[in-house]
Amino acid sequence: MTNGREIEIFSRQTGPEADVKRRARVLMKGNEAIAEAAVQAGCDAYFGYPITPQAELLEWMARRMLGLGRVFVQAESELGAINMALGAAATGARVMVSSSSPGISLMAEAMSYMAGSGTPMVLVNIMRAGPGLGGIGPSQSDYFQATKGHGHGDYHLPVLAPASIGEAIELMATAFELAERYRTPVMLVADGILGQAMEPVDLRFRTPERHVFDWALTGAAGRPARIVKSIDLDPEILEKRNLALQHKYRDIARHEVRWESWQLEDADLAIVAYGTAARVARSAIAKARDKGIRVGLFRPITLWPFPERELARLSRRLGGILTVELSSGQMVEDVRLAVEGRCPVSFHGRMGGLVPTPDEVLGALKALSARVARTREAERHDQVANRGEFGSRHTGEGADTDDGVRVGTHRGARR
Amino acid sequence: MTLHTPAPASPGASAARLIYRKPDVLLDRSTHYCPGCGHGIVHRLLAEIMTELELPAHTIAVAPVGCAVFAYDYLNVDFVEAPHGRAPAVATGIRRVRPEAFVLTYQGDGDLAAIGTAEIVHAAARGERITAIFVNNGIYGMTGGQMAPTTLLGQRTTSSPDGRDAALMGFPIRITEMLAQLPGVTYAARGTVADVAGIGKLKSMIKRACQVQMNGGGFSIVEALSNCPVGWGMTPLESLEHLKGPVVEAYPLGVIVDRGASASAQSGSGGALGRAGAAGESDAPRPREA
Numbered sequence: 001m002t003n004g005r006e007i008e009i010f011s012r013q014t015g016p017e018a019d020v021k022r023r024a025r026v027l028m029k030g031n032e033a034i035a036e037a038a039v040q041a042g043c044d045a046y047f048g049y050p051i052t053p054q055a056e057l058l059e060w061m062a063r064r065m066l067g068l069g070r071v072f073v074q075a076e077s078e079l080g081a082i083n084m085a086l087g088a089a090a091t092g093a094r095v096m097v098s099s100s101s102p103g104i105s106l107m108a109e110a111m112s113y114m115a116g117s118g119t120p121m122v123l124v125n126i127m128r129a130g131p132g133l134g135g136i137g138p139s140q141s142d143y144f145q146a147t148k149g150h151g152h153g154d155y156h157l158p159v160l161a162p163a164s165i166g167e168a169i170e171l172m173a174t175a176f177e178l179a180e181r182y183r184t185p186v187m188l189v190a191d192g193i194l195g196q197a198m199e200p201v202d203l204r205f206r207t208p209e210r211h212v213f214d215w216a217l218t219g220a221a222g223r224p225a226r227i228v229k230s231i232d233l234d235p236e237i238l239e240k241r242n243l244a245l246q247h248k249y250r251d252i253a254r255h256e257v258r259w260e261s262w263q264l265e266d267a268d269l270a271i272v273a274y275g276t277a278a279r280v281a282r283s284a285i286a287k288a289r290d291k292g293i294r295v296g297l298f299r300p301i302t303l304w305p306f307p308e309r310e311l312a313r314l315s316r317r318l319g320g321i322l323t324v325e326l327s328s329g330q331m332v333e334d335v336r337l338a339v340e341g342r343c344p345v346s347f348h349g350r351m352g353g354l355v356p357t358p359d360e361v362l363g364a365l366k367a368l369s370a371r372v373a374r375t376r377e378a379e380r381h382d383q384v385a386n387r388g389e390f391g392s393r394h395t396g397e398g399a400d401t402d403d404g405v406r407v408g409t410h411r412g413a414r415r
Numbered sequence: 416m417t418l419h420t421p422a423p424a425s426p427g428a429s430a431a432r433l434i435y436r437k438p439d440v441l442l443d444r445s446t447h448y449c450p451g452c453g454h455g456i457v458h459r460l461l462a463e464i465m466t467e468l469e470l471p472a473h474t475i476a477v478a479p480v481g482c483a484v485f486a487y488d489y490l491n492v493d494f495v496e497a498p499h500g501r502a503p504a505v506a507t508g509i510r511r512v513r514p515e516a517f518v519l520t521y522q523g524d525g526d527l528a529a530i531g532t533a534e535i536v537h538a539a540a541r542g543e544r545i546t547a548i549f550v551n552n553g554i555y556g557m558t559g560g561q562m563a564p565t566t567l568l569g570q571r572t573t574s575s576p577d578g579r580d581a582a583l584m585g586f587p588i589r590i591t592e593m594l595a596q597l598p599g600v601t602y603a604a605r606g607t608v609a610d611v612a613g614i615g616k617l618k619s620m621i622k623r624a625c626q627v628q629m630n631g632g633g634f635s636i637v638e639a640l641s642n643c644p645v646g647w648g649m650t651p652l653e654s655l656e657h658l659k660g661p662v663v664e665a666y667p668l669g670v671i672v673d674r675g676a677s678a679s680a681q682s683g684s685g686g687a688l689g690r691a692g693a694a695g696e697s698d699a700p701r702p703r704e705a
Contacts, residue, residue: 045512071511075504076537083501083534087508090495091475091516095508109498117496217493217509219516221472227487229478229496 025200030165030190033201034098034124035060037172040205043122044093045071047081051100052136053192054126058098078106082123086110089119090228092216094176098124100192101142102133104150111185112151115245116230118215120179122172123157124188126195129353137353138192140275143330146189147304154242156249158186158256159303161274165199171301173206180211182252189303191326193276193355253305261314263289264296269368270314272298272335273324276355281324284361291362293369303331308338315339319372322364324356325349344371438466440491447485449556451651453608453641454482457550458489460618461521465492468625474517475509477502481523482556500531503538506545517628518544524551524565528590535594542599542633546624549591549636552643553662560646564588567665572646587665591638595672601632603671607640609658613668620670632675640666 028036035057038046046065048058058074065072071088075081081097089095099107104125114121125146129139146159158178162168171188179186217226232238263285264270271281278299288295298314298321300307315321320343323332332347339345348364350356437443441462448454465471474492478484480499487494497505502520510518527535527549538545554572555561561574565587569578579587595603602624606617617639624635640662642654649657 045508047508073507073511073541076533079501080504080507080534080537083498083504084508084511086497086501087477087495087505087510088512089508090505091509091513093512095512110501113496113498217475217495218513219473219475220491220493225487225491225493227494227496229487229494231484231496 025202027198028165028201029056029198030168030194030196031056031126032060033165034168034172034188034190034195035064037169037205038096038122038176039064039068039070040207041173041176042094042207042210043070043096043176045073045085045088045095047071047073047075047084047088047095047097049075049078049081049099049103051078051103053128053138053195054098054100054124057124057126057195078103079109082107082110085121086114086119089114089121090117090217092213092218094180095120096122096124098126100126100128101130101139101145102128104142104145108145108151110151111157112153112155113230114185115151115155115157116153116241117228118183119185119228120176120183121185122175122179122188123185124190127189127191129351135353136192138194138196138276138326138355139351139353140189140191140277140326141328141330141351142189143303143325143327146187147306147334155245156252156304157184158182158252158305160186160188160258161301161303162188162190162194163260163275163278163299163301165194165197165201166204167301168194169201169203169205173208177208178252178256180208180213182248183215184248184252189275191276192353249305256302257305257307257310258301259307259310260297260299260301262297262299264298264314267294267296268319269293269295269322269365269372270298270318271295271322271324271361271365272300272311272331274300274303274331275326277324277326277349280356280358280361283358284324284365287358287362288365291366293365295365300331306331306334306338308334311335311338312340312342315342318343319376320344320346320368322361322368323347323349324361324364326355327351344368344375346371438462440465440471442489442491444488446489448482449643449645451642451644451654452482452556453552453639454550456608456614457521457548457617457639457641458486460614460621461519461548462490464618464622464625465490468622468629470517470625470629473515474519475513476519476521477505477509479520479522479526481526483521483523483550484557486521500526500529501534502526502531503534503543503545503547506547507538507541507543510543510545517546517625519546519548519625521548522550523556524549524553525555525563528564528588532590535590536597539594539597539600539634539636542597542601544628544631544633545635546628547634547636548621548624549638550641551638551666552641552646553587554643554646556643556646560643560648565590565666567661571648589666591636592671594634594636597634598674600634600636600672601675602627602635602673603638604636604673605638605640605666605668605671607658607663607668608642609640609655609663613659616668623673627675630675635675638666640668 046061085095085097127142129135160171175186273281329347478486553565562572604620606620607613620637624637627635644651644654
């Protein structure tokens with residue numbers, strides 16, 4: 001295992017500017033790599049509270065930040081941690097917190113305040129299985145929380161979802177950039193596997209450019225006093241603030257959508273998956289292609305903004321889509337909203353800290369493939385024998401079942 | 416805003432004519448506080464002290480949730496809004512990244528002694544170099560006069576309509592004494608806005624708390640016993656009498672702990688710290704009558 005000192009020496013020897021050929025690969029745990037990426041991104045202050053499976057992140061920051069003369073505080077709770085971050089961020093500092101699912105729930109309050117007051121911050125959620133205390137196994141069951149709800153009020157956060165430790169390193173720098181560019185909290189979500197697994201990692205760290213903020217609280221010397229706040233009791237003014245927020249979110253949705261396509265050029269089917277689920281999907285896709293099923297991967301990297309236009313475009317030429325998640329089926333709702341019934345969307349997921357195997361996903365793909373074939377056959381039949389009596393069965397609503405698929409871990413397009 | 420105050424006096428002729436001047440840091444606005452409320456007095460004391468200690472230009476203050484939620488409308492310094500009860504954590508974050516700033520929280524008793532107990536206790540335990548102004552009026556004023564943890568036994572509120580019953584609702588909490596137990600707390604005191612003499616003593620307590628922070632001390636807190644005529648169902652004058660009577664009896668006035676004074680006495684730098692006219696100095700975690 002590497003430690004902070006080795007990394008420091010290593011990064012001094014190579015550095016971001018160093019020749020790519022000389023850049024060695026280091027075996028690193030995901031939590032540690034994410035932490036070091038934050039350090040290298042110029043994080044001024046880290047506030048945390050111990051929780052599995054992200055404790056190594058906190059420990060790494062404890063070792064690194066104080067040694068660099070930066071701020072590390074282990075708070076009394078996740079509430080304490082994120083509110084310390086709120087205070088530090090309000091002064092213009094580059095600030096980060098991290099936790100895992102139950103702790104993220106506690107942080108929801110301050111996230112809403114920060115979204116409302118336009119306070120930049122990066123929050124890392126190493127997701128574990130819920131609900132409640134749940135378990136410590138990997139999970140993606142916080143998708144709704146990250147992208148739909150979390151705290152109260154009309155707000156969104158950019159949500160970044162790496163599928164490898166190397167990508168997590170890059171996205172940490174991106175997270176700080178987005179936070180400061182748009183004055184918003186940004187969340188990076190990774191399941192417990194990405195946090196706990198070790199992978200060879202390219203130390204391609206990046207330090208986002210520093211800006212002087214005209215809103216930061218630095219003491220009102222020689223200028224009018226500044227206020228960082230979310231409250232406005234006048235409904236007209238509060239609506240204006242909300243409209244400005246929504247304008248910002250449209251801006252983010254226009255410019256910051258990230259996704260990856262893999263083997264989709266000739267594909268008839270696609271798997272939509274992110275994070276660890278996308279890695280399982282790749283293995284399943286390789287197996288499926290060996291069996292002649294033309295399938296590729298569509299991997300959202302930003303969960304919000306969701307790559308809906310790109311997925312909508314793709315769905316026009318697909319026979320069907322399988323969504324794979326480490327949850328009961330959360331992102332699949334956004335997939336269906338983007339697809340708008342243009343092709344059947346089925347789902348396969350595991351919960352409780354379990355991860356679907358490539359063979360499970362292959363089974364779900366085969367079921368989808370058979371269902372698509374049936375739908376096409378039925379459509380052909382409809383076209384010949386019956387002109388529009390019940391309209392097209394193309395949406396698949398209630399028309400098909402996922403025969404041969406395990407009850408409880410699969411769901412058809414019947415919702 | 417435009418301030419209509421006399422031009423700054425040159426140290427010559429006109430200085431003698433200037434008896435009192437509203438501190439620039441106090442903005443020229445009428446407050447949203449109810450008639451007779453003590454918050455305005457505490458705001459004014461803060462403004463005077465910040466001006467006397469030349470603090471406004473490097474102050475970063477934290478506004479609470481509660482009646483003082485709009486404190487930044489009246490005090491012309493940088494302000495951040497904290498979620499309910501979280502002001503000490505927010506102040507901790509500011510302190511850690513801005514060592515040169517003067518960091519102040521302004522909290523009520525619902526904010527500090529109920530929902531924010533974890534934050535205030537741990538900020539104090541860490542000895543964060545911040546100053547907490549704790550206005551205790553024994554009630555949730557802004558939401559319509561509900562029972563607070565500081566509400567006196569027997570006191571009627573909208574959520575204790577038959578009076579606070581210890582068997583059902585527990586006892587009033589003396590949180591400043593609790594905090595004073597912690598070695599991270601350099602200064603803890605309790606004053607009141609009940610009368611002119613009390614206001615004078617309260618001012619010296621707040622000034623001392625600010626000086627503790629300026630001199631590199633740890634956590635400092637001043638509890639200001641205040642009134643809530645509307646929430647208490649009294650006229651302003653009745654509420655002041657009540658404040659001087661049963662409230663002060665339940666929450667004794669005085670300096671509860673001043674570790675800064677003994678530390679400076681030991682190190683021989685008491686002069687630099689100044690005693691600032693505090694009501695008294697004691698290491699004993701027990702209030703002394705002021």
